[in-house]
Amino acid sequence: MKLPVSTEWVLHCATSLAQLEPGATASAAQLARYYDLPQAYLAKQLQPLVKAGVLAATTGPRGGFRLARQAAEITMLDVVEAVDGASSPYECREIRQQGRGALPPEECRTPCLIAAKMADAHAAWRGSLGGVSLADLLGELPSWVPRRTRQRLTGTG
Amino acid sequence: MKLPVSTEWVLHCATSLAQLEPGATASAAQLARYYDLPQAYLAKQLQPLVKAGVLAATTGPRGGFRLARQAAEITMLDVVEAVDGASSPYECREIRQQGRGALPPEECRTPCLIAAKMADAHAAWRGSLGGVSLADLLGELPSWVPRRTRQRLTGTG
């Protein structure tokens, strides 16, 4: 079970975008320079966030990405599931119904117990990430961070 | 984030082994037949469980795998982490220290906030799985299951 590296990228990018003034944008190139990431691949990974309605993208000069809604309304889970998919890492393939030990269908009306427990664990994980919004993250940062982020992210110097 | 298919296999195999009489063993071939799985690959996936001390393997005729300790002392987390590794799915690569936005080292004494939240979520996941032992799983099964499992798993007919 391994999350793609891009998960870290988009989480940091979303946090940075949350520090911009309302309406301001940052391009994929700017974000890539800010974190020293491959620009094209980063842009590719930001696309699913746009499709998921987490980010909004505007083209043309002075265009780029911005949050699609307020930082308090975007959770880490939204970001992670947008880029990595919302499906559970454990996929029950009903092997209890295969082979010599195959259970009769009438015994499989209830979900596989193991799958249920794995789903519980996944729900706990989702609950933990769903309880943290981007605004919560910013709240734990020193107060001088956003100004610095804006300057280094969108500034030219 | 996707768990290997073999995770399902070893969880079910461990649960089945927990239903055997104490000291009894089941070979990889028997388990593979029981669930209709590729025998060689299943054996390969059971190996890390032996290394982790969850299962014990005995060679030779009438050999095979058995639980290394009591079912109540083996959690689903033990099984999952044995086969999939215990490392967190999110790996912080400290991109906050790279690129134009690189934070000075003295600001990075505290762990990356995003990584901390991801670690919290992973801890919640581990806590959920760690709270369920194989004995707990057996406790939720109908009482006639273990006898049937023993018969179909180790029987010849």
Added chain:
DNA sequence: GGGCGGCTACTCGGATATATTCTGTCCGAGTGATAATGG
């Protein structure tokens, strides 16, 4: 009949190919600002 030795068949364990997914790169369509131009 009992003990011993060799043999055999069965087990796990590790080394070796193939498929799928993640990572990285490129180029094209679209858009908004910009600057020249004419009134």
Added chain:
DNA sequence: CCATTATCACTCGGACAGAATATATCCGAGTAGCCGCCC
């Protein structure tokens, strides 16, 4: 000086290769039981 218009640089978006991991397979080393043989 202002409105208009054509240009152009910059943006995202999707199509195309390379690398890492998961999946599947095979063969070899080791061992426990078993059978025959000897005492």
